[in-house]
Amino acid sequence: MRAVAPNGLTTPSSFPNAMIPTKNLPTPSIRRLPGYLRLLKAARARGERVTSCTRIAEELGQQSVQVRKDLSVTGVSGRPKVGYSIDELIDAIQDFLGWNRKTNAFLVGAGNLGAAIINYQGFAEHGLNIVGVFDSNPALFGSSIKGHKVMPVDDMLGCAKMLNGYDIMVEMGVITAPASAAQTVANQLVEVGVRAIWNYAPAVLELPDYVLCENVKLSESFALLTSQMKNRA
Amino acid sequence: MRAVAPNGLTTPSSFPNAMIPTKNLPTPSIRRLPGYLRLLKAARARGERVTSCTRIAEELGQQSVQVRKDLSVTGVSGRPKVGYSIDELIDAIQDFLGWNRKTNAFLVGAGNLGAAIINYQGFAEHGLNIVGVFDSNPALFGSSIKGHKVMPVDDMLGCAKMLNGYDIMVEMGVITAPASAAQTVANQLVEVGVRAIWNYAPAVLELPDYVLCENVKLSESFALLTSQMKNRA
DNA sequence: TAGATTGTTAATCGATTAACAATC
DNA sequence: TAGATTGTTAATCGATTAACAATC
Numbered sequence: 001m002r003a004v005a006p007n008g009l010t011t012p013s014s015f016p017n018a019m020i021p022t023k024n025l026p027t028p029s030i031r032r033l034p035g036y037l038r039l040l041k042a043a044r045a046r047g048e049r050v051t052s053c054t055r056i057a058e059e060l061g062q063q064s065v066q067v068r069k070d071l072s073v074t075g076v077s078g079r080p081k082v083g084y085s086i087d088e089l090i091d092a093i094q095d096f097l098g099w100n101r102k103t104n105a106f107l108v109g110a111g112n113l114g115a116a117i118i119n120y121q122g123f124a125e126h127g128l129n130i131v132g133v134f135d136s137n138p139a140l141f142g143s144s145i146k147g148h149k150v151m152p153v154d155d156m157l158g159c160a161k162m163l164n165g166y167d168i169m170v171e172m173g174v175i176t177a178p179a180s181a182a183q184t185v186a187n188q189l190v191e192v193g194v195r196a197i198w199n200y201a202p203a204v205l206e207l208p209d210y211v212l213c214e215n216v217k218l219s220e221s222f223a224l225l226t227s228q229m230k231n232r233a
Numbered sequence: 234m235r236a237v238a239p240n241g242l243t244t245p246s247s248f249p250n251a252m253i254p255t256k257n258l259p260t261p262s263i264r265r266l267p268g269y270l271r272l273l274k275a276a277r278a279r280g281e282r283v284t285s286c287t288r289i290a291e292e293l294g295q296q297s298v299q300v301r302k303d304l305s306v307t308g309v310s311g312r313p314k315v316g317y318s319i320d321e322l323i324d325a326i327q328d329f330l331g332w333n334r335k336t337n338a339f340l341v342g343a344g345n346l347g348a349a350i351i352n353y354q355g356f357a358e359h360g361l362n363i364v365g366v367f368d369s370n371p372a373l374f375g376s377s378i379k380g381h382k383v384m385p386v387d388d389m390l391g392c393a394k395m396l397n398g399y400d401i402m403v404e405m406g407v408i409t410a411p412a413s414a415a416q417t418v419a420n421q422l423v424e425v426g427v428r429a430i431w432n433y434a435p436a437v438l439e440l441p442d443y444v445l446c447e448n449v450k451l452s453e454s455f456a457l458l459t460s461q462m463k464n465r466a
Numbered sequence: 467t468a469g470a471t472t473g474t475t476a477a478t479c480g481a482t483t484a485a486c487a488a489t490c
Numbered sequence: 491t492a493g494a495t496t497g498t499t500a501a502t503c504g505a506t507t508a509a510c511a512a513t514c
Contacts (some may be wrong), residue, residue, distance in 0.1 A: 028481065030460055038435055052495065060437060065483065068496070080489040080496045097456050098463035112349035113247040119345055122435065126455060171462065196462050198455065202271055202355065204293060211466070214458040218449065219267040222359060222431065223330050225447040227263055229404065229429050230331035232445070261505065285471065298507065311473045313513040464485070 029070040030097075034126075034216040035060060036071065037093045044086050052083035060125065067153050102129040105169050106160070108185045109177035110135040110143075110150045113200060117174060131170060132159050136181065153185065160192040172196045262303040263330075267359075268293060269304065270326045285316035335362040339393070339425065341380050341418045342410035343368040343376075343383040346433060350407060351378050364403060365392050369414065372417050386421065393425040403431045412436040 004130035039059055043051055053071070057064040071084070074092040096099040107114055107130050117123060118130055133148040135141070140150045151159065160170050173189030175182055175197060182201035189197060196212040201203060207213055259294070272292055278285055286304070290297040307325040311317040327333040340347055343366050349358060351363055366381040368374070373383045384392060393403050406422030408415055408430060415434035422430060429445040432438060439448055 025460075025464075026481070027457065030444075030457055031450075031453045033434075034450070034456045038452075054495075063483065064495090066481090069482085069498095072497075078496055081494050082490070083495070085458070096460060096463075099456075100461040101460070112352055114343045116345035116349055122452065123455060127454065127459065128455070131340075164511095172267060172458070196458050197464070198458055201268075212458060212461050214454050215266075216454050218408065219271075219355065220264045220357065221447050221449050222356060222361070223267045224260065224263055225405070225429050225431055225445060226331040226336060226360065227258075227329060228445050229336070230329075232428070259505070287471075297471090298473095299505090302474095302506085305473075311472055314470050315514070316471070333503065 011074055020122055022031070023088075025073055026130050029073050032062075032070050033065075033074070033093050033097060036067070037090065040086050040093070044090065049086055050083045051086055054080075055083075081176050099126040101127055103127045104129050104131045104163075104168060104174035105174050105198075106130075106132040106134065106156060106170050106189065106194070107174040107176060107191070108134045108153060108156070109144060109175060109181075109200075110137075110140050111176065114174075114176035115145050117176060117200075118148065125151075128172075128174075130174075131163060131168060132156070136177075153188065156188050164197075172198060175199045175201050177201060244389065258306055262306050265295075265299075265303050265332050266307070266326050266330060270323065270330075270332075271298070273319050273323050273326070277323065282319055283316045284319055284322075285311075288316075299433060303391060330359070332359040334360055336360045336405050337364045337401060338405035338407050338431075339363075339365040339367065339389060339403050339422065339427070340407040340409060341367045341386060341389070341422070342408060342414075342433075343370075343378060344409060347407075347409035350409060350433075361405075361407075363407075364396060364401060364423050365389070369410075378401050388420050390424055399458075403427055408432045410434060410435050 036056060039056060040051065053064040053067040057067045060067075071078075071089065071093075072094040074089075076084060076089055076092040088171055090213070091100070100141070104124060105128060107118060110133050112131070114135075117128075118133065130148060133145055133150050133158050134153040135150050136153045138152070141152055143150050161168060171194060173194040173196070175185050175189075177185050179201045182199065182203040183205060186199070186205045186207060190208060190211055194211065194216070197205065197207065198214050198216070200216045200218075202217070202219060205213055205215075238344060252351055254297070269289060272289060273284065280335060286297040286300040286329070290300045304311075304322065304326075305320075307329040309317060309321055309325040323402075324333070338361055340351060340363050349364070350361075351366065355360075363381060366378055366383050367381050367386040367389050369386045370389075375384055376383050396403060403425050404427060406425070406427040406429070408418050409423070410418050412434045414437040415432065416438060419430060419432070419438045423441060427444065429447070430438065430440065430450070431447050433449045433451075435450070438446055
């Protein structure tokens with residue numbers, strides 16, 4: 001019997017997952033999956049049971065073959081002439097993205113952006129589980145965001161140890177602090193033992209190899225828009 | 234005499250800019266420009282006058298040839314052995330991106346995310362000039378965000394007309410409203426006459442061809458991070 | 467001069483799209 | 491059966507990288 005790893009390689013099923021060579025899955029495909037997921041959930045909410053790549057592509061303005069290829073990374077298979085089971089697709093995408101399990105996270109920077117992320121229901125639905133909110137501004141200490149008391153950033157390590165005592169591991173750090181503080185915060189998060197950092201600060205972070213990092217670059221998107229406006233003016 | 238358009242095509246200088254065929258400039262390059270700009274401004278603040286692609290590439294962990302190609306879209310030229318003038322590069326990038334002029338914008342959705350964008354100094358420095366903040370929640374009407382009174386979303390067109398009377402055109406709409414309201418808001422912004430929409434709501438917007446749209450997809454970035462975490466676990 | 471750098475052309479790599487067989 | 495769809499292989503397209511001449 002053989003198992004097909006998410007990277008498409010066929011490996012004996014006795015092969016522990018951890019030993020499957022971490023393949024470079026096509027980043028663009030992964031980026032598009034959340035869009036499909038949103039659409040599929042909407043369709044399910046309307047009571048639909050199956051859908052086709054043609055329909056998804058139409059709604060999103062893409063090529064159906066691209067949708068098919070993207071969906072294939074999750075391992076689901078559809079039925080010719082019929083299409084895909086919506087339930088199955090939703091499960092497969094969430095599974096592939098790691099969105100059907102909770103991801104414990106510390107968030108550092110309790111300003112408007114931090115509050116937006118904490119309050120946004122969407123991320124919670126994708127498993128983001130904030131277990132600590134920190135800031136360096138004493139004026140914010142003790143205030144509450146969605147039930148989370150804002151704590152001094154210097155208490156971060158202490159809080160993590162406390163949580164570890166209850167077998168709660170902090171896997172992710174969300175940085176919504178200003179760029180000037182980002183590296184310091186990142187260092188503290190590494191101390192805490194996070195495996196990944198979701199960084200909203202416009203700064204390049206120095207991190208150990210074993211810590212994943214994803215930089216949200218809001219200026220990129222603004223740049224694309226204004227440069228196009230200029231070209232059209 | 235000849236002018237070199239930002240698209241790299243050489244055209245007679247008598248050629249009106251508007252008639253230069255809008256070329257598809259490499260999107261990845263444009264996306265990387267804000268990163269270079271940030272670095273260059275930091276270098277200038279340290280008192281440096283020139284820099285090289287090698288140094289920029291090193292600081293960002295890219296290939297120097299890529300930096301060179303990216304910078305070339307702005308039209309600047311460096312001097313072999315010396316490098317580029319930092320001042321010149323900063324000017325050229327800002328010029329290319331349309332960041333050295335103000336872009337008047339309405340922002341709709343005065344929640345945490347909206348407030349974050351209004352308060353973030355970076356966007357203001359890139360020319361984002363908020364001239365109206367709107368929401369549908371009466372509880373927010375009259376409250377202030379960085380000096381902007383939050384107004385009822387239904388007053389949007391009226392406000393725009395008033396501004397137009399003073400020759401202030403609203404060029405951009407920023408949507409920080411929930412996905413469920415996004416299309417309605419977009420329609421209202423089109424009525425107002427915006428040429429571009431910066432959409433933070435996870436929704437596909439139907440817009441006339443002449444309105445540019447840039448969707449900020451925060452889930453994309455979360456998806457990349459969690460899927461990698463899963464692959465490593 | 468030698469060496470660091472720019473600027474450009476060619477080669478490589480990866481992603482998208484086209485074409486088409488298989489299937490229900 | 492005919493037609494819509496999946497799944498896959500091949501062709502195309504675009505972006506990155508390698509190679510190298512030009513320059514100061």
